[in-house]
Amino acid sequence: MSSLYAEKRSGRGVGHGASKSPGMEASDKPTRREALKRIVILPALAGSFALGAAAVAQASDNKKQFHYQDKPGPGGKNCARCRSFRAPSGCTIVTGKISPDGFCIAWAKR
Numbered sequence: 621m622s623s624l625y626a627e628k629r630s631g632r633g634v635g636h637g638a639s640k641s642p643g644m645e646a647s648d649k650p651t652r653r654e655a656l657k658r659i660v661i662l663p664a665l666a667g668s669f670a671l672g673a674a675a676v677a678q679a680s681d682n683k684k685q686f687h688y689q690d691k692p693g694p695g696g697k698n699c700a701r702c703r704s705f706r707a708p709s710g711c712t713i714v715t716g717k718i719s720p721d722g723f724c725i726a727w728a729k730r
């Protein structure tokens with residue numbers, strides 16, 4: 621009884637990876653600490669990749685930020701008459717494909 625107590629107190633007996641059964645290598649089975657690391661790290665990595673993808677998607681589409689619409693704005697202002705328009709469907713400010721008949725708050729007379 622006293623030897624079991626001594627093993628527990630010294631940390632050699634229970635769950636610290638220091639005890640080895642005969643024929644069992646330390647690399648055969650992950651320790652509890654290694655298993656916990658995997659459980660914590662893998663979802664964290666997956667989350668960071670998801671956030672990165674969302675940031676890229678947001679940066680690649682700023683139509684909402686500039687209140688872009690596919691129809692002309694006040695006074696018939698449209699992309700085709702804006703200095704930022706690049707034919708046939710591009711813009712130097714708003715990203716992605718736009719319509720020549722569209723409009724956004726960055727409109728500037730050509």
Ligand code: SF4
Binds near residue numbers: 700706714724
């Ligand atoms: S800045 Fe706005 S209005 Fe001008 S071309 Fe780009 S999307 Fe159209």
